[in-house]
Amino acid sequence: MHRFKDLEIWKRSRIFCSKIYAETAKFPENEKFGITNQLRRAFVSIPSNIAEGSSRASNKELSRFLEIAIGSAYEIETQLLISNDLKFLEFESLESLLNELEEIIKMISKFRSTLKI
Template sequence: MHRFKDLEIWKKSRKFCQEVYTITSSFPSEEKFGIINQLRRASVSIPSNIAEGCSRKSNKEFSRFLEIAIGSCYEIETQILISNDLGFLQDDDLQVLQSRLLEIIKMTSKFKTNLTI
């Protein structure tokens, strides 16, 4: 069993979640129940699944939760690209979020690969 608060992937994904909340606060208010909600929920899902996976008794179970966290990253990537297409997200913010997502995906994938199943 791992202590999720000690994992760098959990710390980075938690920080990323904060960035998503900050950036989406400038989105149009009519998107409150649309893309803002989707982005925020998916960003919360990343550190939440890492934490929940840590509570599992086997690395195989933990690995499944890491897969779900990675899936949430790709969901967010799609949503930020759409947000950019719609003019809600500036190119600079898009690049920052994509860079952070890629880092989280790579770190999580490597961590998952190194789990002894």
């Protein structure tokens, strides 16, 4: 069992959530229940899955939850690209978010690879 609050990937992904909330607040009001909601839910999923996996009794279970978090990250990447296509995100914001997301994916993948399953 890992203390999720001590994990840098959990801290970083949690902070990243506030950035996506700030960006999606700029999206059109008619997207409130569309891509805005979808993006926010997917972002919250990353630190939530890290936390839930950390509570599990085995590294195998933790690894599975980290895999789900990575899946959410790729879902987010797709949604960010679509948001940019729809002109909801400026290119600079997109680049910044994608770069940070890539770093989080790398951190999760590296942590996952260190687990003895």
